[in-house]
Amino acid sequence: MKNTEKYSRSYFMPPVKSMKWMEKEYSTKAPLWCSVDLRDGNQALVVPLTLEEKLVYFQLLVKIGFKEIEVGFPAASETEYAFLRTLIEQDLIPDDVTIQVLTQSRDHIIEKTFECLKGVNKAVVHLYNSTSLAQREQVFKKSKEEIIDIAVTGAKLLQKYASETEGNFIFQYSPESFTGTELDFALDICNRVLDVWQPTADNQVIINLPATVSLSMPHVYASQIEFMSDHLNYRENVILSIHPHNDRGTGVADAELAMLAGGQRIEGTLFGNGERTGNVDIVTLALNMFTHGVDPQLDLENIPEIMATYERLTKMKVHERHPYAGKLVYTAFSGSHQDAITKGFKWREEKENENWKVPYLVIDPKDIGREYEGDIIRINSQSGKGGIGYLLEQQYSLDLPPKMRESFGYNVKNVSDQLNKELLPHEIYDIFINGYVNLKTPIEFIDYQFTKHDDFQTVLTIRINGDVQEISGVGNGRLDAISNALQTELGISYSDLVYKEHAQEIGSKSNAVSYIGITDINGTVYWGCGIDADIMNSSVKALFSAANNMLTYIQLPIQINSSLTIQ
Template sequence: MPKMNIKKYTKNYFMPPKIDMSWAFKEYPDKAPVWCSVDLRDGNQALVIPMSLDEKIEFYKMLLKIGFKEIEVGFPAASETEYEFLRTLVERDLIPDDVTVQVLTQAREHIIKRTFEALDGVKNAIVHVYNSTSVAQREQVFKKSKDDIKKIAVNGAIMLKELTEKAGQKYRFEYSPESFTGTEIDYACEVCNDVLDIWQPTAERKAIINLPSTVQMSMAHVYATQIAYVSQHLKYRDNVVLSLHPHNDRGTGVADSEMGILAGADRIEGTLFGNGERTGNADIVTIAMNMAALGIDPQLDFSNMPEIINLYESVTRMHVYDRQPYSGSLVFAAFSGSHQDAIAKGMKWRAEKKPAHWTVPYLLIDPKDIGREYDGDVIRINSQSGKGGVGYIMEQKYGLDMPKKMREDFSYRIKDVSDHKHKELLPDEIYKIFHDVYVNVEKPLALIDFKLDKTADGMRNGTVHLYSGGKEKVLPAHGNGRLDAVSNALQKELGINYSNLIYSEHAMEIGSTSRAMAYIGITGKDGKTAWGAGMDTDIITASVKALISAVNRLQQ
C-alpha cells in the first residue's frame, strides 16, 4: 500500500509571543463558563437533512429546559427558513426575558439590515459579525493585506454600531476573527482591539470577542496559549467576554475548550454531543459533565439524558455514538468480569458506608444523576462477564442473593449461553435461565408433601412423599432437623450418595414479599457440586425443594 506523504504537511499555526503561564498550573476552572448553544445554526447546517421549523422549535425548547441562557438561532439574512424561525420565536413569545438569542451576520449593510428586521421585538440579542483573518484566507481567498483584512473588520464594527443605534436598539456585539488558529496571534489580537475601540464596551453592555478554532491546527495546549495571549492583551478586558468556538478536526474540541477556559476564556460556543461541520464542534454535554464530575456546577441540567438523546436523535436524524462520553448507551456498561465485580462491591460498600462523595470503581459519575439505571446500564451480561456481574443483576433486580460458589456455577452457565448465542443476555433472560436450571427442579424426583414431627429428644421423625421414576413413594425420614431428615431419607431409601451440604436462605425482598428462596449445594462422588434452589411461601418447604432440585441436578 502507498504510504502517506507526511512531508507535505507542516505547522500552519503560530505560537504567541511570551505570556504569563500561571494559568497552566490551575487544576480546574473556578466556575462554569457562559454557554452558548449553536445547535440551531452551526449544528443545523451540518445536518444532511436540516431541521424543519417545528423540529427547530422543539429543539429550542429543549435547550431552554436544559438551562441555556444564550442560544444562536441562525443566520436570518441567509434564507427564508432561518428568517421565519426567528420571527416565529418572537411572534409566539418563546424567548424568556433572561435568555439572549444570537444571530450571525456578515459585515455587509443589506445583510445587517435584514438581520435587524428579523430581530424586531427581541429584548436581548447578540449580533455576531465575523471575517476571516488567517494567512491562508488572506493569501488564497481574499488576496488582501493585513491592513485590508483589518479594515474589513473595523468597517463591519462601525456599520453594526451605527445601524444598531439607528434602529434604537442596545444589542450586544460579538466579533470573531474567523480562522483564528491560522492567524498570527499578535495580529489577531490587534484586529480585535481595533474592533473594540469602535464598540467601546462597558460593564453594562459587554462585547464578546470570540476566538474560533475554525480548523484545529495544533495540540490543545498551543490553542490555550493563544487564548491566554489574547486574554492578557485585550483592551477593555473587564468589559469583554472572551469566547471560544472550537471545532473538532483533531478530535480535541473538548480539550481545547477546557484548556481555553483555564487560559482565560469566559464563554464556550458549542453543540450538544458535538454535532457540527466536518468532525464537529465542541461537545457541550461532555465539557459540562466533566465539570460536574469535578464538583463544579455546570449550570446546565442533564439529569434526564435519555430524554435529551431521544429528542436530539429524532429531530436531527443523527445518532449519539454508543461510547460517547456520558451520553452513549454503553458508557457505563461493564461486560468484563473483573470490572463488574469491582463495581458490584463498590456499590455494596457505598450502600453500607454511605460516603459523602462518589468513588465507585470504574464509574466516574453516578449514572442515576443523568437518568440512567444500574441494572440495565451498568452491569451488562455477555460471554465476557463474571460471577460478580451476574450476581449483582440477580440481587438488584430480582432480590436473589445466591451463595458465592453458586454464583460462580451460574455465571459459567450464563457465559456458555451467551457465547453460543453470540449475544448479550438481558436481565429477564438471565432470570429465566436461573429459574429453568435451578429452581424447583422436578425430574426425576418431585416433592408431593412431607410430614416431620418433633420427638422428645429434639429430633425430627416422619415421612417424605414424592414421585420417583413416575411412581409415588413414601419414604421414612429421621434426622436432627427437617432438612436433615429429608436428606437422610433420600440417601438411605433411594441410594443417592452426596456430601458437604451447603445451605442458605432468605426472604424475597423484590417482588412478592410472601415468598422465600433457599439454595443448596451438594457434592457427588465425582467431587463436583450440584446446586439447586427452592422457592415457596414457606421457608421450610423452599429448603426441601432446593434439596430435591440439587439432588435432581446431581443425577442429570
C-alpha cells in the same frame, strides 16, 4: 503511512510564554454557555430544520437553561429571517434569554440583520471575518491591513445600525480561523475592533476566538487563548469566548484547557453536532464539570428526553458510546467490571457515603435520568459472576450465595458463547429457573412427615420414574433428617452441605428462597434452589434440586434400599 512529508504545522505559537493555565487543576465555575445548535449545528444537517422544528428546538434549549442562544444567520435565507421574526413578534424569547445572530462584515448583510432584529429585547450581534494565513493567501488574496479594514468597517457598521434600530445590542467579534492565524495579527485585529467599540463596564463586548479548524494539541490552543487574554485592550470589559471544533477529536479538551487559560464563555452544541467532525459538545463539557462538584448551570437531569428530542428533530443519532448520553455508557459486559460495580453499590449502601466513588462509573446515572436496571449490567460471554448475580438480585430478588453465583455465571457465559449473543435479563432468569429451581428429575419431592423424640425422624414421599414411594431418615434437624434419608435410602453420597435462605418479594406476594450446595466425593459442588411459600418446603426443594443436578451430571443409578411403593 505514505505522504507524511506533505503535512506540517499550520498553527502559530504565542510570541511570549503563555502557560499560567497549567497551574490550575480545573474550572471552579460554569462558563457562560451559548448554544449554536440552531445556526452552526443546523447548517451541518443533511436536512436543515424547518421553522416549526427550530421553534421546538429553541424551546428545548430554553428548558435546559441556556441563557444565550444563537438562532441563525437572518440575512442568509428566508427561513432564518422568518424564524427570528417569529421569536420576536410572538414574544417567545424569555426575559432572561439573549438571542445571538451572525453576520458577515458586509454592509447590506448587516443592514438586513438589524432590520430583522427590530423590537428584540436583547441580542448579541456576532460579526466575523476570516483572518488565517491560508484564507488570506488562497481565498481572499488580501494583505493583513486589508483584512483588518474589513473587520473595522464591520465594527463601525454595527454601531451605526444599532443606533438606528429598536432593541438592546451586544457586539461580538470573531477572527474566524483564529487557530490558523499568526497570534500577533490576531491580537492586532481584535484590538483594532475593540478600539472602535471601546467597551465599558456597562457596555461590555465579546471577543470570540474560534478553533474553526482544530489544528493543534489542546495545550497549544490554551496557550493561544492565554496570550490573547493577557494582551487584549479593555480586557476587564471584554468577555472572552471560545468556539472549539472537533477536527482532531479534542474539542472538549480544547475547551476545558481554554477555560483555564481565560475563556469565560463557550459556544457549542448539544452532543457536538456541527460541520465536519462537529462543534464542541456542551453536554459532555457540562457533565465533566458536574463530576468535579461544579454546578454547570444547565439542567441535564433528563438526558433520555433531551436525546430523544435532539434525534427526532435533527435526524442525527447519538452514538452508543457517546460520553454520558450513549445507551451503552452505563453498561458493563466485562466480568471484572460488573463485579467491581456491584460491590461498589453495596459498599455505598452500607457506608451511606455522600461522595460518588463507584468503580468504573464516573457519574451516578440516576442524576441524569438513567436507571441501573438494564443499563449497568448486561450479559454476554465476557460477563462475570458479579454482574449475573446482580441482575438476578436487582430484578428478581434472588440473592445467590457467592460460590453459587460463580457456578451459575459459568453456565450463563457458556450459553451466551454458544448462541453468540447477549442474554437479556429474562433469558438469564429462565436459565436459572430451568437449571436450579424446584427440579423434579430424576427424584421429585412430594411430601414429608416428621416425628420428634431425641432427634427428628422423617418419612419422605417421593416420585422416581413415575413411581410414588416412601423413604425414611433420622437427623438432628428436619433438613438433616431429609438429607440422611436421601443418602441412606437412595445411595447418594455427598458432604459439606452449604445453605442460605432469604425472602423473595415480587409484587404483592412473598416467597421463601433457599439455596443448597452439596459436594460429591470428587470435590465437585452441585447447587439447587427451592422457592415456596413455606420456608421448610423451599429448603427441601433446594436440597432435591441440588441432588438432582448431581445425579444428572454423574448419571448415578438410584438404588432404593428400603422403600414402599404407594399404589
